[in-house]
Amino acid sequence: xxxxxxxxxxxxxxxxxxxxxxxxxxxxxxxxxxxxxxxxxxxxxxxxxxxxxxxxxxxxxxxxxxxxxxxxxxxxxxxxxxxxxxxxxxxxxxxxxxxxxxxxxxxxxxxxxxxxxxxxxxxxxxxxxxxxxxxxxxxxxxxxxxxxxxxxxxxxxxxxxxxxxxxxxxxxxxxxxxxxxxxxxxxxxxxxxxxxxxxxxxxxxxxxxxxxxxxxxxxxxxxxxxxxxxxxxxxxxxxxxxxxxxxxx
Amino acid sequence: xxxxxxxxxxxxxxxxxxxxxxxxxxxxxxxxxxxxxxxxxxxxxxxxxxxxxxxxxxxxxxxxxxxxxxxxxxxxxxxxxxxxxxxxxxxxxxxxxxxxxxxxxxxxxxxxxxxxxxxxxxxxxxxxxxxxxxxxxxxxxxxxxxxxxxxxxxxxxxxxxxxxxxxxxxxxxxxxxxxxxxxxxxxxxxxxxxxxxxxxxxxxxxxxxxxxxxxxxxxxxxxxxxxxxxxxxxxxxxxxxxxxxxxxxxxxxxxxxxxxxxxxxxxxxxxxxxxxxxxxxxxxxxxxxxxxxxxxxxxxxxxxxxxxxxxxxxxxxxxxxxxxxxxxxxxxxxxxxxxxxxxxxxxxxxxxxxxxxxxxxxxxxxxxxxxxxxxxxxxxxxxxxxxxxxxxxxxxxxxxxxxxxxxxxxxxxxxxxxxxxxxxxxxxxxxxxxxxxxxxxxxxxxxxxxx
Numbered sequence: 290x291x292x293x294x295x296x297x298x299x300x301x302x303x304x305x306x307x308x309x310x311x312x313x314x315x316x317x318x319x320x321x322x323x324x325x326x327x328x329x330x331x332x333x334x335x336x337x338x339x340x341x342x343x344x345x346x347x348x349x350x351x352x353x354x355x356x357x358x359x360x361x362x363x364x365x366x367x368x369x370x371x372x373x374x375x376x377x378x379x380x381x382x383x384x385x386x387x388x389x390x391x392x393x394x395x396x397x398x399x400x401x402x403x404x405x406x407x408x409x410x411x412x413x414x415x416x417x418x419x420x421x422x423x424x425x426x427x428x429x430x431x432x433x434x435x436x437x438x439x440x441x442x443x444x445x446x447x448x449x450x451x452x453x454x455x456x457x458x459x460x461x462x463x464x465x466x467x468x469x470x471x472x473x474x475x476x477x478x479x480x481x482x483x484x485x486x487x488x489x490x491x492x493x494x495x496x497x498x499x500x501x502x503x504x505x506x507x508x509x510x511x512x513x514x515x516x517x518x519x520x521x522x523x524x525x526x527x528x529x530x531x532x533x534x535x536x537x538x
Numbered sequence: 539x540x541x542x543x544x545x546x547x548x549x550x551x552x553x554x555x556x557x558x559x560x561x562x563x564x565x566x567x568x569x570x571x572x573x574x575x576x577x578x579x580x581x582x583x584x585x586x587x588x589x590x591x592x593x594x595x596x597x598x599x600x601x602x603x604x605x606x607x608x609x610x611x612x613x614x615x616x617x618x619x620x621x622x623x624x625x626x627x628x629x630x631x632x633x634x635x636x637x638x639x640x641x642x643x644x645x646x647x648x649x650x651x652x653x654x655x656x657x658x659x660x661x662x663x664x665x666x667x668x669x670x671x672x673x674x675x676x677x678x679x680x681x682x683x684x685x686x687x688x689x690x691x692x693x694x695x696x697x698x699x700x701x702x703x704x705x706x707x708x709x710x711x712x713x714x715x716x717x718x719x720x721x722x723x724x725x726x727x728x729x730x731x732x733x734x735x736x737x738x739x740x741x742x743x744x745x746x747x748x749x750x751x752x753x754x755x756x757x758x759x760x761x762x763x764x765x766x767x768x769x770x771x772x773x774x775x776x777x778x779x780x781x782x783x784x785x786x787x788x789x790x791x792x793x794x795x796x797x798x799x800x801x802x803x804x805x806x807x808x809x810x811x812x813x814x815x816x817x818x819x820x821x822x823x824x825x826x827x828x829x830x831x832x833x834x835x836x837x838x839x840x841x842x843x844x845x846x847x848x849x850x851x852x853x854x855x856x857x858x859x860x861x862x863x864x865x866x867x868x869x870x871x872x873x874x875x876x877x878x879x880x881x882x883x884x885x886x887x888x889x890x891x892x893x894x895x896x897x898x899x900x901x902x903x904x905x906x907x908x909x910x911x912x913x914x915x916x917x918x919x920x921x922x923x924x925x926x927x928x929x930x931x932x933x934x935x936x937x938x939x940x941x942x943x944x945x946x947x948x949x950x951x952x953x954x955x956x957x958x959x960x961x962x963x964x965x966x967x968x969x970x971x972x973x974x975x976x977x978x979x980x981x982x983x984x985x986x987x988x989x
Binding site for chain 2: 375379
């Protein structure tokens, strides 16, 4: 269970408050959508959950399975099963995708006290997941994300999710820049990972993705706070009415 | 009236040491005269200092507190140098399938070497100086190394041994020339090599300057003259792991004939002070030079790579890439001078020097110089100095990779561009092994409060 309690966050460099009391609870086995206009703080929330620098928490708590997340370094959060699928995955020249994936997986397995995979075991797993996502093997040999199209980068994030098997997946605008077919491939990949032990947080502007990744709850975020929560119908309502009622005042 | 600077302790010691060992240095009477002239020239010039432009960042006059006595022959019984100890010192190069020529403390050791390949002429410098093969001490291209006369003079004065190689055909396996420091007393080792590649011939020559774990820190002055005939190809690799507290002055002087290809790679680490000077002259048209170099520095290690590439013939192509990874108070200098003579039309020269700074106290000095006298050329240079990219680092951390491993991956990514220029996979592997040995230490050396 992910519990976010009255979270206030300031952007360190500009000393500007971005999150003004976010409260959210995502139980295991559920998928929650966070929708909202630009500037609402959705990506900030994702970054703060992942532990990125540049943000100062001025109030509030974040707990994952009862543990204080904000006290953990990013690599510790990953070891505890947290995963952020980035909106803009960074390119890392000179680091082969396979090398990166293997290093990440083995680090997480080690932390969990599990055995590292042998090369054949690892390759088998990666190939299987890559095939389901339509990722060609030669892309895996290339440096991470370098020269990848937007769609390829997003599918690569989902491939990492499939291989690392996190228990909390936060997806930051995974559908942005994707065409209809790509959205389906990505959504299918995410849906394959849905189970009773996994919590999903899907951050998106658009209702379209939620046709495929059907949420259990929908939260509307604006001006740094969750303003409204509802079922999946709320997403459809937003599609019709837009965010106007949340952005005034 | 000329004002002469007071001789420093090191300068005085060098002149004194020469007197002491002169009688034991190899060579004919003619060679002896050349040595005396050289030490005389050195006495006039003194050690290079910061007011000499090429030595601006590496002031040897102040860096050398003393001059170690020369290691002449096996004049100290320091105990057996075992083949196993040399393997350890060679790191990844130990398992390379190669012809091997081994010099211990500046003296050739046939018992530790393998026979030279067919169609390759090999003589030791010591034998050549004594009269075998009609060698003269006349340096091929001394005049083409301005501001380096003192260092070359010291090399001429003290040179004890080295490899004289002529390769006339295509050599399949590389030639590994090992210069290993073994002595438990600090010594000055001076070596000179001459490598000539015949027309259309191809070879890979690797110079490994390494030290046994129990060796005392030493000083070395090594010079390699390289001559590539028409359409000759040489891959020239240098691994320098001279040892903590050790210093090395290395000078490579290269002449490229028409359509020759010279690919050079240098990896320097675990050395207190390293000066790698390269003088390359395009003597014939359409020749190509590709130089890439990597320095891994920590503590207060100091590395200075100074290149002078002289396009004296048309349609030449030169590429230079330098990568420095600097932790603690390490210092790296890159000076790249490219001269394009009036008749060297269609010259294409590119240079890039990059430093990855892992601490606030590291320093990178970069001085590119382009002296262009022709009007139809394409020349450019670039330099960057940066810390590890925080966004890339965060991405790796967020995937569960611990900080030292994440930094190591990014440092590998940085130096990969230089190491991956090596064409030979086994040599590339060997260089990666030596680099990776050091990377985790570099990655760990970040200050405690940094991530």
